[in-house]
Amino acid sequence: MRILVTGAAGFIASRLMYELKLRGHEVTGVDNFNSYYDVRLKHARCREFGLDVRPLDISDKAALDSLFAECGFDKVVNLAAQAGVRYSIEAPYAYLQSNLTGFLNILEAGRNYGVKHLVYASSSSVYGLNAKIPYSEADKTDSPASLYAATKKSNELMAHAYCSLYGIAMTGLRYFTVYGPWGRPDMAPMLFARAIIKGEPIKVFNGGDMMRDFTFIDDIVAGTVACVESEPVPEESGRRFRVYNIGCGHPVKLLDFISELEKALGIKAVPEYLPMQKGDVYQTYADTSLLEAETGYKPRVLLPEGIGAFARWYKSEKNPLRDL
Numbered sequence: 001m002r003i004l005v006t007g008a009a010g011f012i013a014s015r016l017m018y019e020l021k022l023r024g025h026e027v028t029g030v031d032n033f034n035s036y037y038d039v040r041l042k043h044a045r046c047r048e049f050g051l052d053v054r055p056l057d058i059s060d061k062a063a064l065d066s067l068f069a070e071c072g073f074d075k076v077v078n079l080a081a082q083a084g085v086r087y088s089i090e091a092p093y094a095y096l097q098s099n100l101t102g103f104l105n106i107l108e109a110g111r112n113y114g115v116k117h118l119v120y121a122s123s124s125s126v127y128g129l130n131a132k133i134p135y136s137e138a139d140k141t142d143s144p145a146s147l148y149a150a151t152k153k154s155n156e157l158m159a160h161a162y163c164s165l166y167g168i169a170m171t172g173l174r175y176f177t178v179y180g181p182w183g184r185p186d187m188a189p190m191l192f193a194r195a196i197i198k199g200e201p202i203k204v205f206n207g208g209d210m211m212r213d214f215t216f217i218d219d220i221v222a223g224t225v226a227c228v229e230s231e232p233v234p235e236e237s238g239r240r241f242r243v244y245n246i247g248c249g250h251p252v253k254l255l256d257f258i259s260e261l262e263k264a265l266g267i268k269a270v271p272e273y274l275p276m277q278k279g280d281v282y283q284t285y286a287d288t289s290l291l292e293a294e295t296g297y298k299p300r301v302l303l304p305e306g307i308g309a310f311a312r313w314y315k316s317e318k319n320p321l322r323d324l
């Protein structure tokens with residue numbers, strides 16, 4: 001299969017591109033290598049996984065169209081996005097450019113160049129201020145708590161429109177707090193590990209009273225591969241449109257996460273307790289039964305094992321940010 005992976009120098013997509021290539025697919029990866037976080041990590045991932053990622057911005061319609069014309073993709077996996085809840089308060093327009101204009105360009109290219117199936121990253125943040133747990137795909141998702149979440153929900157709606165209009169099969173994946181080796185420096189595991197090792201205080205929001213359904217990168221990649229390699233089960237209407245939760249289903253208290261990380265690093269953290277941040281939600285908890293039933297997905301890695309793998313990578317010389 002000829003597959004385009006966008007955001008291919010990123011945390012999830014670099015591993016995904018590697019796995020898809022191992023499985024014999026013809027994979028093209030693109031990324032704009034932006035500086036939202038240290039670009040050395042993006043280049044190091046490409047080196048580690050032997051990826052040849054082309055520099056391309058999905059908000060550049062002409063460049064994207066010529067790539068589609070040149071390569072004729074069967075499937076597209078769109079993971080390129082401006083990620084991060086907190087940064088969407090500081091830099092809202094970055095989210096419009098990559099997550100809305102960029103995503104529309106992907107949809108239009110899919111329509112004009114005969115793509116059969118688009119798999120795209122949504123997010124657990126679409127559940128916003130919902131109180132009911134675990135989050136199920138049947139729950140309402142109309143109360144986003146951040147612009148980031150609003151753009152991810154918009155992606156699901158835009159995908160639905162293009163599925164109805166042009167029959168492109170669509171699979172949206174609501175990822176739940178992904179962690180592991182080669183992770184993102186703006187997310188808690190990397191921020192905490194860095195501060196703990198340097199003996200600096202770690203910022204613990206809402207006094208640590210928060211729950212997150214931390215999901216290990218290997219499980220996320222396995223679930224995404226299963227979706228890429230299958231066709232979405234049709235809805236009653238016959239439209240091939242699916243949105244899945246992809247999480248671990250084992251939410252963990254933030255303070256328990258911190259003590260697991262302390263154990264793995266062998267160093268005690270210095271907590272600095274702070275109030276809840278704007279845009280954050282109290283808890284996330286995935287009901288993954290739909291994805292399990294339709295693709296055989298089964299999260300396998302629980303926190304102690306996953307944090308151990310993360311800490312070993314963090315301290316190794318493979319981590320280009322280790323000594324910063």
Ligand SMILES: NC(=O)c1ccc[n+]([C@@H]2O[C@H](COP(=O)([O-])OP(=O)(O)OC[C@H]3O[C@@H](n4cnc5c(N)ncnc54)[C@H](O)[C@@H]3O)[C@@H](O)[C@H]2O)c1
Nearest residue numbers: 007010011012032034057058080081098121123175177178
């Ligand atoms: N990591 C998580 O916990 C998590 C949770 C929910 C959803 N997601 C979503 O999953 C996807 C991948 O996330 P990640 O954690 O790997 O993030 P990441 O930031 O590591 O990866 C995204 C990549 O996309 C690239 N990119 C951004 N804008 C682009 C553009 N306009 N054109 C081309 N490339 C562009 C970036 O350079 C980056 O390498 C994103 O869509 C994110 O919103 C991630």
